[in-house]
Amino acid sequence: MDTNSTEILHDFSPMIRVYKDGRVERLVGKDIVAASVDPQTRVESKDVQISPELDISARLYLPKNAQQDIKLPLLLYFHGGGFLVESAFSLAYHTHLIAVVAEAGVVAVSINYRLAPEHPLPTAYEDCWIAVKWVASHSNGKGPKVCLRDYADFDRVFFGGDSAGGNLAHNMALRVGLEKLDGFNLDGIFLNCCKRVLIYVAGKDILKDRGWLYKEALEKSE
Secondary structure (H helix, E strand, C coil): CCCCCCCEEEEECCCEEEECCCCEEECCCCCECCCCECCCCCCEEEEEEEECCCCEEEEEEECCCCCCCCCEEEEEEECCCCCCCCCCCEHHHHHHHHHHHHHHCCEEEEEECCCCCCCCCCHHHHHHHHHHHHHHCCHHHCCCCHHHHCCEEEEEEEEEECCHHHHHHHHHHHHHHHHCCCCCCEEEEECCCCCCCCCCCCCCCCCHHHHHHHHHHHHHHC
16 A cells, blocks of 8 residues: 555645645646537537647637628637646636637637646646647638637737736747747737736735736836
8 A cells, every 4th residue: 555645745725735646636626617508608619639649728619600701809818727727628717718708709719738746837838839839720721620710810819818827828929929920910918918918916816916016017118
């Protein structure tokens, strides 16, 4: 019998616990929901594998009454969770993306990247860049997914994210600016765009001060 199986090596409650045998127990973000057609908004969601060998995937969202002859803005969303918990398939993020897609009338891609500590940073950044390039491969009428190829406007692309996802959105925007992607025009980040940035923090978020520091750093760089 493994005597270490219940011995905690690191306790990062309320997010994760790491045991001496290497097992990781996630305490939040485990409530996974299936892709479907939302009965209230009629937003349709589907799951796709971007890189099966690396376990990178995404959930695609298409708003009600989307038409192939009317291209819609494209939102790439990066979920939060401190790089440790949550996923694109968590109830909270699924519900959030449905609301955003329904209200904004956009096509959305919610990216599911690998988590630490099993996959230490910079894995999340590398996974998200692979996902961004995969999405970009659908520009100019190319790529395997009809939802992106036929409905998304690659001249109006936005990145969004919260917490760790906000960090990822920021870094992916910088990388797009440096490396360029054919047929892919990043029009803004949410945070809200490369020309102007909307920053908001939750009043009871224990990390809200970091959000304000980010705002102050941007103001100093202007």
